[in-house]
Amino acid sequence: MKNKYTYVWVSLIILVFGIIFIPKIVDRIRAGTVVQNDRMNVKDNSQELSYVLLNGKREGFPILSSLIKIVFSLRIKIIREKYLW
16 A cells, blocks of 8 residues: 555656756757856866965965875874784
């Protein structure tokens, strides 16, 4: 008996999904706006960011790269101590 009601609820959810979203999908296909912005049609105006805006000032970030190196070396030490020695 429980399986009958499960099928009814699944059917109802599929029906509601179809009523709500299928017309929107069809309209987008007809209008030709299926894909508006993808990597092929976007101009590359990006530049490498060599600073970070901190309190309205341009600050470099060599601290960040050194911090990453320190964390990485610590993780290596922990792994060696825990698993290898």
